[in-house]
Amino acid sequence: MRMKAMVARAYGGPEVLRLEDVPAPEMKPGHVRIRVRACGVNFADTLMVQGRYQEKPPFPFAPGLEIAGEVIEAAGDVSAPAPGTRVLAMSGNGGYAEEAVVPAGVCVPIPDAMTDVDAAAFAVAFGTSHVGLWHKARLQQGETLLVHGASGGVGLTAVEIGKIMGATVIATASSEDKLAIAASKGADHLLLSSDPDLKDRIKEIAAPTGGVNVAYDPVGGDMFDASLRTLAFEGRIVVIGFASGSIPQIPANILLVKNVDVLGLYWGAYARKKPAVLAESFRTLMDWYVAGRIRPHVSKVYPLAEAGEALTHMMSRKATGKLVIGIG
Structure with a gap:
């Protein structure tokens, strides 16, 4: 054949x-x-x-x-x-x-x-974002979620899932057209990643929760730094990838002083290491799809x-x- x-x-x-x-x-x-x-x-x-x-x-x-x-x-x-x-x-x-x-x-x-x-x-886009936000970051209703690369494959699904989970979502992207796509999936606040005052704008928006509770980062580079500097006490960064081409070096003293977590996520490893996590995630995601909550x-x-x-x-x-x- x-x-x-x-x-x-x-x-x-x-x-x-x-x-x-x-x-x-x-x-x-x-x-x-x-x-x-x-x-x-x-x-x-x-x-x-x-x-x-x-x-x-x-x-x-x-x-x-x-x-x-x-x-x-x-x-x-x-x-x-x-x-x-x-x-x-x-x-x-x-x-x-x-x-x-x-x-x-x-x-x-x-x-x-x-x-x-x-x-x-x-599978990849929704599966990565759901395991990242639900299993790894333990995102809670009422928290502030910062999503970088928010119009891309995984970024856009993180916006969608974050809203279903009850978060206030701050989306960053490289153009107004891309931000409009993030808005169509429910993003509450839209910021250009090139904004020279990006960190200050994030802090201002996230002030009601004391800063960003969860940052979802498939970009790396300057966006990782923006996440780290704007996290709330016990905030979490989920590292998905490095689309910018720049792999950040993490100053451990900031992790200590702010009591924050940096969480790596290689979604594909769950199929071998913890398939039960994927199975539960897919059940949730398929239910949401059939109900018309995600597309x-x-x-x-x-x-x-x-x-x-x-x-x-x-x-x-x-x-x-x-x-x-x-x-x-």
Whole structure:
């Protein structure tokens, strides 16, 4: 059996990806075969193609760690999900293809109300933000939540989830257009990240709670410093990533004096280390989706042959919400 896939045979930029006719992946015990209908585009895909990601699949490989589609085959030792079941799954890589073989345990059934495109845009963005705010940061109703990169994939979902959890949300982004998208998801206060008085503006807004209770930071660099300097007593920073390219060095004396926590979050590790956390998170998120309380913001769907353009758009930092590759 053969299939179409966007394949990298060497490290480099998005231009190394080529649409090829390749052998379909082999079935393995404990796995299912999914006919991929859509694949979410993530910053991790850009790192994987460049050889800068923590996981380096052997060449040739297709990137794509977040897929949605239909189970078309199950290994003999798998009872669920059965063929015919619509699922989303974290594939690790290989999602930019017509078929993927993944462990049965990483598959989550898709509600009838959820489209394939929404499903492919759902797991990483909403899963990261929910585990970050609910499990790691213990965000409470009435607290002040500061979200950087608030129009991006994870930032926008943090705004949405923060509002559901009862927080007052301060959103920062690099343009007025991006801030308008954060406002559409419920952000209470909108600040340009380039504002020279950013720290003072955050402190002023967060004064009723004594400062920022939780800061959600997928950006790093100056935004991390703005978070650290504006935290309330016993405030928490959730470190998601470093989209700015600058990894902050944390002055430990500030942590001590302000009694604050800096919490790292690599969401993908929960599938191996604490799958029960992911299971509970997904139950909550799916209930919210079915109730109409959350929806992925998908700014563009690309055909498989244009996956390289999707990665280029992602790397330009001009994308808002999620980009998705539609397959078939």
